[in-house]
Every structure is written in structure tokens, then in C-alpha cells.
Amino acid sequence: MMLDLYVRADAWYHRFDPRTKFGLTLLFVVAAALIRNPLAMFALLALLHILPLSSRVPPARLLAAWRPLWPITLVILVLGSFTWGAGAASVWWRWGQVSVGPASVLQAVTMALRVDALAFAFSLLLWTTEQGELVAGLTRLGLPHSASLTLAMSMQFVPTFGRIFGEIMEAQESRGLVIPRNPLRAARAYLPVLIPLIITALRTVDHLAMALAARGYGAASRRTSRRQLRMRRADALALAGGTVVLLVVLLARGL
Amino acid sequence: MTPPLVSVQELWFRYDDGPPALRGVSLEIRRGEWVAVLGCNGSGKSTLVKHFNGLLKPWRGRVLVEGVDTRRRQVGEWARLIAYLPQHPDRIIFSASVWEEVAFAPRLQGVSGAELERRVNAALEALGLRDAADVPPAALGYGLRRKVALAAVLAQEPALLILDEPTNGLDAGSARDFLEVVAQRHRQGTAVVLITHDLELAAQYAGRAVLMQAGEIAADGPARAVLGDAALLRKAGLEPLPVTHTAHALREAGLAGLPADLLLPEEFAEAYVRAAAGGGEVGQ
Incomplete structure (x- = not known):
């Protein structure tokens, strides 16, 4: 049972201070937002595969991340290719407002890769940072501890609720539920799946709040922390290097 | 001869790229049977029964329900024949x-x-x-x-009712009441597949037991024979029933006349009284 995304390993990216990983994630997000060239976007996505793999994140985890991503990627590619070509000088095919041409295809490819890159940027953070580090890092950046804990737990519970969604789906299908292909009818058919998921989420939150309160969370005015964060030279180098590379690439290539 | 309700033939299954969770499992479930599926955590019990109504599809081999391959229909279409009660009611x-x-x-x-x-x-x-x-x-x-x-x-009034750890979180009395309701349906002809860690409940209700170990069937036979085999259960990571332990210890201590297949406390008490009255004294 996978309770969170973190992959336990003593590897180079794992060893960065969580604040460094936040900074690097921010750099990847800025890069993904600014890059307009599909090849450069592809290179960024490739980098976001090489980094986790070189930090001992198993390929199966990367494949698992692609499973929900590929349908989204496909939808963006198809819709973008057909709808973003309006007004373009060169088109391969046109029917009223709908057209396909090199410009719309390249734009759709870039956008699809951008979404994938963003997903992998955040996945890299969660694969390599355990929950305690996430909380400590966010708290050191000035966020109240309760807010850091809430944010970290929300992120870590995503796969848990993914698993529960699968179990509910299995149970309702066993009762005869068939999800129709028509999207409008499908949305209604999903109610027997979504309602138990929401009820389970509320129950989980309630139990979690009680468990935290029972362990004294919020009782002390000052908290101590076993985890002492320390920025090392490697952290500074990674942040500085990442920033410089991003600036140079963006400025030099006009991407 | 009517085909079995469920026929599992050389079933192999693995989750994603993991190791095989089922390794060449073959078995049949017939109408009106009560089958207990036993095994320690991760032995493949739930994975196996989720193939019965097509929730999981075989990696290799096939599963037939009334002679039809489960891959040929959607899960929801099997709901008339097979009902599945998950571990969590929510x-x-x-x-x-x-x-x-x-x-x-x-x-x-x-x-x-x-x-x-x-x-x-x-x-x-x-x-x-x-x-x-x-x-x-x-x-x-x-x-x-x-x-x-x-x-x-x-x-759903199914022909086969699959219960996945149905008594988890229930006290002993509630668990028994719960299974009595299932037993009533079973008497009316519904086949039952019960996944459980509670060997006593399995002994009380199931006619047949399938013991899973590391994705394979370690034993498949009359519940009394499987549940009474302490060595087999231990090898599969399960602790035999206390009655089995006690009866074995008493036989070792010299009390002759105690049958080897005692499972339930009531059976044990009756057999002990009979053995003791028949001259089989402890320490002989």
C-alpha cells in the first residue's frame, strides 16, 4: 500500500535541504512557464526524468506518474492542434473555425509538454522529500507550522485517496455500475463513486485531527524540532547553478 | 453436467511491473458451495477473488463465469451473478x-x-x-x-456472494450474527466465498477451504482437513486454532481417543468428555 509519494533513498537529490528543493522546483516552474520552444520544453521534461532516476527513484514511479498524465497530454495535443490555429497563415486543413497547421501543432506540443513538466517538477519534490522535511522546510520559510503541516499532508494524501477511489470504483462496479461513454451521463454515473470518496475524506480528516489533538498537537506554545535544517555548499551551488542556467538559456536562446 | 459457477484456469497476475501476485492458480467454485479463502497478508486472497467478477483481468490464464471469459464483459454485467462485499463498508x-x-x-x-x-x-x-x-x-x-x-x-440476490474480511472490526457476537445472515442465504442456495483470517469462523461455516501462500494454492480441500492440519497452516504463516493445539497436546500427553480433526470448542468438549469417560486418562 503506497501511503505517500516519497521514495526512501540516500541519494544526491534527496540530500538537498528542502528549501533548496523548493527553490529548484520554483526554477523548473518558471522555466516551464516561460519556455516557448517545444524542443527546449522537451529538454526540460527530459531533465525532470533524469534527475529523479539519477537519485534512485525507480522507473516504475515515473511510469505511474505518466499513467494519469498521458490522457491529459493527449487531450491537450488534439484540442490544441485543432483550435489554436485560427488566423495562422499556413494551415494543413481548415473547416470553419477549426484548423490544423504547423503553428497550432507546435503550440499544442509545447503546452502538453509544459503540463507534463509541471507535474514532474512537483513529483520530483515529493519523490525526494519526506513529509517531515516538507513541513520543516515550509516552516523555516515563514509559513505557520499548522499551515505547513496541512499543505504537506494534503500532498501526501493524494495517492492515498487515489487508492481509495480505485477501491470504491471496484465496489460500485461489482454492484452493477457501468460508466457510460457519453461524458454528461458519465458525470452523473460517477456520483456513487464521488460521494463515498468525499465521506471517506471527511472521516479521515476528522480521525486525523483527533489523532493529532490526542498527541498534543497545538497544546504547546513553542514547538521544538528534531530536524535541524542546514544549507550546505551543495545547496548553494545547486540553487545558484540552476538560476544561472535558467537565465542564460532564456536570454541566450530567446526561448 | 452444468459448468462450474467460476472456473479459474492457470491464473497468473501481477500488479503493474511488480512480482507475480498469483502464480498459476486453478480452482472451481460450484453453486451452493461455501469456500473459505485463507492465507496471511499478501498471500493473494483478495487478488484471486477479484478475478471472479472481472475486477482484475488475468495476466496469463483465464477465468470463466458460467463458461464465459470474464474479459468478454464489463464488471457491472456480472453483478446479476456475483456480488462482492469489500472490506470497508464506506x-x-x-x-x-x-x-x-x-x-x-x-x-x-x-x-x-x-x-x-x-x-x-x-x-x-x-x-x-x-x-x-x-x-x-x-x-x-x-x-x-x-x-x-x-x-x-x-x-443483488447473486448466485455467488464474495465476502472480503466481512467481520473485521466487529465483536465476536456481531461477527457471528453477521455470518448467520449469510448462512441463511447459503441454505437457500447461494454460493459463498469468504476471505477471512478468523479460522474459527471458517471452521464453523465453510465446507471447503482454499489456503493461499505466496500467490499459490497451498491446499484446497474439505475445511476440516485444511484447518486441522497445524503444520500446513504454520507453513502458510497462520496460527492453528487453539482447539487443534490443545487436542494435539493432550494426545501427546497420552490421552487416547481424541480425534485429530477437532476444530471448535464444543466439538472438543464433547470429544474430551467421551475420551476421558472411555478410559483415556491424561498421563497414561
């Missing part, structure tokens, strides 16, 4: 009232009118839920939610 509860919850699956089968009323009321009656018919099921306590979930699958 995985199925979503309706505004207990009555509506229990009516959900029959309605999907096209059942309506007097027949729907009959099915729902029979299920509510069996579980003692008539007074809670209008209550939102999500607002009920855990034990009652479990009963609602069972009523919901009983109303």
Missing part, C-alpha cells in the same frame, strides 16, 4: 437513505415495483434494519454500516 455507501442504498444494485439490474420492494425489504429484514430504512446510512455507526453494506449486496 466504499459502497452513498445514498440518502438505507432503503435507497439497498435498492441501488437491484435497480441497476432493471428490477422495479413489487420485486424491488420484496428484495430490499427481505435484505433489511434479514439484517434487522427495517427501523433504519429512512436513515442516511453514512450517519450510522460502523457495525450498522457493515450491515447496510451486506444488505446492499444481498439485495
Whole structure:
């Protein structure tokens, strides 16, 4: 049972201070937002595969991340290719407002890769940072501890609720539920799946709040922390290097 | 000869790129049987039974339900024949009232009118839920939610009822009451597949036991024979029943006349009295 995304390993990216990983994630997000060239976007996505793999994140985890991503990627590619070509000088095919041409295809490819890159940027953070580090890092950046804990737990519970969604789906299908292909009818058919998921989420939150309160969370005015964060030279180098590379690439290539 | 209800043939399965969770499993489930599926955590019990109604599809081999390959139909289409009660009742509860919850699956089968009323009321009656018919099921306590979930699958009136750890979180009395309702349906002809860690409940209700170990069937036979084989159970990571232990210890200590296949306390008490009265004294 996978309770969170973190992959336990003593590897180079794992060893960065969580604040460094936040900074690097921010750099990847800025890069993904600014890059307009599909090849450069592809290179960024490739980098976001090489980094986790070189930090001992198993390929199966990367494949698992692609499973929900590929349908989204496909939808963006198809819709973008057909709808973003309006007004373009060169088109391969046109029917009223709908057209396909090199410009719309390249734009759709870039956008699809951008979404994938963003997903992998955040996945890299969660694969390599355990929950305690996430909380400590966010708290050191000035966020109240309760807010850091809430944010970290929300992120870590995503796969848990993914698993529960699968179990509910299995149970309702066993009762005869068939999800129709028509999207409008499908949305209604999903109610027997979504309602138990929401009820389970509320129950989980309630139990979690009680468990935290029972362990004294919020009782002390000052908290101590076993985890002492320390920025090392490697952290500074990674942040500085990442920033410089991003600036140079963006400025030099006009991407 | 009618085909078996479920026929599992050389079934191999693995999750994603993991190691095989099932390794060449073959078995048949016939109408009216009560089969206990036993094994320690991760032995493949749930993975196996999720193939019976197509929730999981074979990696290799095949699963036939009444002679039809499960891959040829959607899961929902098997709901007329096979009902599956998940471990957690909250995985199925979503309706505004207990009555509506229990009516959900029959309605999907096209059942309506007097027949729907009959099915729902029979299920509510069996579980003692008539007074809670209008209550939102999500607002009920855990034990009652479990009963609602069972009523919901009983109303499907399936030929095979699959129960995945149905007594988890219930006290001994509630667990027995719960399985008595299932036993009543079984007497009316419904086949039951019960996944459980509770060997005593398995001994009490199941006629046949399938023991899983590391994705393979370690034993498949009469429940009495499988559950009474202490060495086999230990090898599969399960602790034999206390009665089996005690009877074995008494036989070792010299009390002759105690049968080897005692499983339940009542059987043990009766056999002990008979053996002691027959001259088999401890320490002989």
C-alpha cells in the first residue's frame, strides 16, 4: 500500500535541504512557464526524468506518474492542434473555425509538454522529500507550522485517496455500475463513486485531527524540532547553478 | 453436467511491473458451495477473488463465469451473478437513505415495483434494519454500516456472494450474527466465498477451504482437513486454532481417543468428555 509519494533513498537529490528543493522546483516552474520552444520544453521534461532516476527513484514511479498524465497530454495535443490555429497563415486543413497547421501543432506540443513538466517538477519534490522535511522546510520559510503541516499532508494524501477511489470504483462496479461513454451521463454515473470518496475524506480528516489533538498537537506554545535544517555548499551551488542556467538559456536562446 | 459457477484456469497476475501476485492458480467454485479463502497478508486472497467478477483481468490464464471469459464483459454485467462485499463498508455507501442504498444494485439490474420492494425489504429484514430504512446510512455507526453494506449486496440476490474480511472490526457476537445472515442465504442456495483470517469462523461455516501462500494454492480441500492440519497452516504463516493445539497436546500427553480433526470448542468438549469417560486418562 503506497501511503505517500516519497521514495526512501540516500541519494544526491534527496540530500538537498528542502528549501533548496523548493527553490529548484520554483526554477523548473518558471522555466516551464516561460519556455516557448517545444524542443527546449522537451529538454526540460527530459531533465525532470533524469534527475529523479539519477537519485534512485525507480522507473516504475515515473511510469505511474505518466499513467494519469498521458490522457491529459493527449487531450491537450488534439484540442490544441485543432483550435489554436485560427488566423495562422499556413494551415494543413481548415473547416470553419477549426484548423490544423504547423503553428497550432507546435503550440499544442509545447503546452502538453509544459503540463507534463509541471507535474514532474512537483513529483520530483515529493519523490525526494519526506513529509517531515516538507513541513520543516515550509516552516523555516515563514509559513505557520499548522499551515505547513496541512499543505504537506494534503500532498501526501493524494495517492492515498487515489487508492481509495480505485477501491470504491471496484465496489460500485461489482454492484452493477457501468460508466457510460457519453461524458454528461458519465458525470452523473460517477456520483456513487464521488460521494463515498468525499465521506471517506471527511472521516479521515476528522480521525486525523483527533489523532493529532490526542498527541498534543497545538497544546504547546513553542514547538521544538528534531530536524535541524542546514544549507550546505551543495545547496548553494545547486540553487545558484540552476538560476544561472535558467537565465542564460532564456536570454541566450530567446526561448 | 452444468459448468462450474467460476472456473479459474492457470491464473497468473501481477500488479503493474511488480512480482507475480498469483502464480498459476486453478480452482472451481460450484453453486451452493461455501469456500473459505485463507492465507496471511499478501498471500493473494483478495487478488484471486477479484478475478471472479472481472475486477482484475488475468495476466496469463483465464477465468470463466458460467463458461464465459470474464474479459468478454464489463464488471457491472456480472453483478446479476456475483456480488462482492469489500472490506470497508464506506466504499459502497452513498445514498440518502438505507432503503435507497439497498435498492441501488437491484435497480441497476432493471428490477422495479413489487420485486424491488420484496428484495430490499427481505435484505433489511434479514439484517434487522427495517427501523433504519429512512436513515442516511453514512450517519450510522460502523457495525450498522457493515450491515447496510451486506444488505446492499444481498439485495443483488447473486448466485455467488464474495465476502472480503466481512467481520473485521466487529465483536465476536456481531461477527457471528453477521455470518448467520449469510448462512441463511447459503441454505437457500447461494454460493459463498469468504476471505477471512478468523479460522474459527471458517471452521464453523465453510465446507471447503482454499489456503493461499505466496500467490499459490497451498491446499484446497474439505475445511476440516485444511484447518486441522497445524503444520500446513504454520507453513502458510497462520496460527492453528487453539482447539487443534490443545487436542494435539493432550494426545501427546497420552490421552487416547481424541480425534485429530477437532476444530471448535464444543466439538472438543464433547470429544474430551467421551475420551476421558472411555478410559483415556491424561498421563497414561
